[in-house]
Structure formats: C-alpha cells, structure tokens
Amino acid sequence: MKIVEVEAIWLRVPALDQPCEWGEDALIVRIHTDTGLVGIGETDSSPAVVKALIETPASHETCQGLRQVLLGENPLEIDRLWKKMYRQTEYVGRRGAGIHAISALDIALWDIAGQHYGVPVHTLLGGKYRERIPAYGTFIPRATDAANRDLVGSLLAQGLRSIKLGGGGFGENPERDKRLLRLVREAIGAEVQLQIDLVGRWGNAAHALAQCDALREFNLGWIEEPLPADDARGLAYLAEHAGIPVSGGEGLATRHEFRDFLERTRPAIVQPDITRCGGISEMRHIHELARQHGARLVPHGFSTGILLAATTHFLAVCEFGDLIEYSQSDSPLFRGLVKNLLPLVDGQVPVPDEPGLGIVLDEAMLERYRVR
Ligand code: MG
Numbered sequence: 187m188k189i190v191e192v193e194a195i196w197l198r199v200p201a202l203d204q205p206c207e208w209g210e211d212a213l214i215v216r217i218h219t220d221t222g223l224v225g226i227g228e229t230d231s232s233p234a235v236v237k238a239l240i241e242t243p244a245s246h247e248t249c250q251g252l253r254q255v256l257l258g259e260n261p262l263e264i265d266r267l268w269k270k271m272y273r274q275t276e277y278v279g280r281r282g283a284g285i286h287a288i289s290a291l292d293i294a295l296w297d298i299a300g301q302h303y304g305v306p307v308h309t310l311l312g313g314k315y316r317e318r319i320p321a322y323g324t325f326i327p328r329a330t331d332a333a334n335r336d337l338v339g340s341l342l343a344q345g346l347r348s349i350k351l352g353g354g355g356f357g358e359n360p361e362r363d364k365r366l367l368r369l370v371r372e373a374i375g376a377e378v379q380l381q382i383d384l385v386g387r388w389g390n391a392a393h394a395l396a397q398c399d400a401l402r403e404f405n406l407g408w409i410e411e412p413l414p415a416d417d418a419r420g421l422a423y424l425a426e427h428a429g430i431p432v433s434g435g436e437g438l439a440t441r442h443e444f445r446d447f448l449e450r451t452r453p454a455i456v457q458p459d460i461t462r463c464g465g466i467s468e469m470r471h472i473h474e475l476a477r478q479h480g481a482r483l484v485p486h487g488f489s490t491g492i493l494l495a496a497t498t499h500f501l502a503v504c505e506f507g508d509l510i511e512y513s514q515s516d517s518p519l520f521r522g523l524v525k526n527l528l529p530l531v532d533g534q535v536p537v538p539d540e541p542g543l544g545i546v547l548d549e550a551m552l553e554r555y556r557v558r
Contacts, residue, residue: 187302189261191218192253192291194240196233196557197519208326208353209515212490212523213237214552217294219261223301226545227293227496229461230489231286233557239278239287248276252287261298268292268467285439285464292465293496293543300542307466307499307543314502318534321512322348322379324488327356327366334366338373341514345533348509349374352383352410360400367404376405381433383410391420398428408433408455421451433457436486440464441471448479459486460500461493469500487511491524494535495543498528502537510535523551 198211213233217225229236242251255274259267271279271288278284300307308314323341328334341349351370356363371380382401388394394412408431413420415437425432431454435447439462448456456476460469469485476483483504487497488511501507512530513520521527525546528535538544 187223187260187262188220189217189256189259190220192216192240192256193218194237194253195552196237197523197552197555198233198557199517199519199555202557207515207517208488209490209513209517209520212519213290214490214492214523214547215240215290215294217256217261217291217298219298221302223261223298225261225294225296225298225301226492226543226547227290227295227297227461227465228490228492229286229290230459230493231283231462235283236287236290239275239283240291248274249278250274252291256291261295262302264292264295264299264467267295268465281439281443285468286462289439289461289463289465289468292467293461293492296466296496296499297542297545300544304541306539306541307496308502308537311466311470311499311503314537315505315507316502316537318531318536319498319501319510320348320508320534321346321510321530322350322381323512323514324350324352324383325514326353327351328354331369334369335373337514338370342374342378344530346512346530347377347533348379348381348407350381350383350410350511352385356382357384357387360397363397364400367401371404379407380404381407381410384412386411386414388412389414391417391423394420394424395427398424398430402429406430410434410457411436418447418450421453425452425454431455433484436462438463440468441475444472444475448475448481452479453481455482455484457484457486459493460496461487461489466496466500473500473504482506484509485511488513488515490519491527492543492545494528495524495538495545498535498537499543518551519555522548524548 244250433455
C-alpha cells in the first residue's frame, strides 16, 4: 500500500474578514492510498499556516513540505513516518505549527491502519479499558446571570457531572468571578465537579495564590493555566501552595515540552490536545511521561468530531482515562462536519468500534465551508 495524495483542507464558517470564534475554523487532512483507503485527521491550529507547512515544496533536507515527505510511502509504517516528518521539517518544525501539522497527519495514518486491518484504532493501540468515557462540558460565561443559568441548565440536561468555565474575561475581575462561581455552584449543587480556566490571566503567583484562597469555598476540581505557560517558577510555587490541583499544557507539543513542563512545574493534571501535541503517536509518549510523574492526563479538545473521535480512541486505552472534554460549541464544524459525531449519552461518550476512527465526513459541509 502506498500514499498517493495528501490533502490539506481549510474550513472556516465566518468570512475571512470577519472574526472567528473557537470551533469556527479547522484544518482537515485526508491521506489517500492506492488501495482506495482514505485516512482523516485534523489539527486545531492556524489553518493557513498548517496548510502551507503541508503543501510547500521542498527547500532542502530539513525544510520539506509534509505532503512530499509522505507521498509514495507505506502508510502503515507510522512510527518511521512520524520520525521522517519530524526530521525533514526540523528547521520550520520541531515544536508549534510544525508539530500541529504532523499531529493531523499522524491521526490520519492511524485511521488508515485501522481501516486496513479492519479494527478500531483503540484495538491497534492495545485494547480499550471501557465502553464509555465520562465527559466534562466547557462553557464561556455570558454577560447576564439569566444567560449563565440557562447555559448551566443545558449542561446538566445533557447528563454532565463535570463542567468547566473560562474565557469571556473570566479571571480579570475577582468580584465578578466570585459572583459567577457562586451562581454556578448554586445551580449545579455540591456534587457536580466544577473547574475554571484562567488562560494565564492571573498574571503572577502572588495574585493567583490570593485568588485560590478567595475561591476555595467553591470546591474547584482544578485551576487551569492560572499563569502564563512560561512562568515555570510561578506555576511550581502554585502547585505546591495553592491547595487546588493545577492543570495546563494544551499549547504544548511533543514529549520534550511535556517533560520540561512536568519536571519544572509539577502540575497535577496535563492537558495535551491530540491534534497539537504530535497526534495519537506522541500522545502515547506523553501519557507515559505523565504517569511516571504522578500526573493525571485529561486531554484538551474543542474542535470538530475528528478530534473528538481521535481523543476517544486514545482515552479508551488509558487505564485511568476517565474524563474527556466535550465541546459545547454551536459551530456547524463541531455539530455537523462528522456525520456520525460521537454523541453525549447521559454525560458520557460511547467508545466506537468501527474500523479506524470510524468517522464519516459530510461532503456538502466540507464544500460549503472550504476556503479556496
Ligand atoms: Mg484551557
């Protein structure tokens, strides 16, 4: 079997000159083989940048386009191809967008392998531990109390027993944050898990520590990215003194960045995104590193149903993979791009058993939102 074509497809819901929210654009890849199999992948990154990294013609040995790197290769040789992609994009890759592009292609290669062998990806990865994965729902706070109560109500109505809020200026105004958390905690009761995402907004460790004390009464499951990712000393200080589990890592790529992160900041929870950290292949290394450092792995995931499927297959084979993020985006790219989107059933995501990732794309939607 040989790879005969690699497509990088840029999707976007709003027009190019209009603002774009989380989940409203995407970069999808399709790898075609000479046996007619097609593998699907994606990365939640800057679509135009990743598209260029895939399509660019070669400059020299360590500055090649990923499409050319893969053409003619046997798609089943995933580990060798991952290393080849990494090596041959070294000057523009190694981290960041270069790894985001490799992530998408790696996911597509696993999809092909599963289809070729007639088994779900989770079987290729070693076998699933569970039939369904409990989910948490993320929401961005709205402007009014009534709107926030409605949002929380819709999360509970989906059977979710764990929720997270962040974005929309959360973390900037201590009084407003506290008021919002009081409203949410009252609406969900004492039993439902509640997490907050600061996206680095607490700025420095002293302020963050004061905020942890101020918010302790809300019994938070974790505080996500309380400080900017490069403030390793501040994050390590918080991990030791906050008294609330600290999480982070959605922007990191490769086992190398995660090793540094784990060793220097000692997070309770790491949150790699399977479409950015290096794909399914690299996620396995990061999972093992997290285990060795005593950290829990709860993946980040807020894009299309392709990301959701890849994350679900991966978490199914993690012995302690018992929490998955389920996007609450209304974007058609989440709700409809994958025709058989994995559903939320009573707050849990069922693990699919179709060969490969087991997903079918809506071709009409692909055409409708494609940037040309
Ligand atoms: Mg986050």
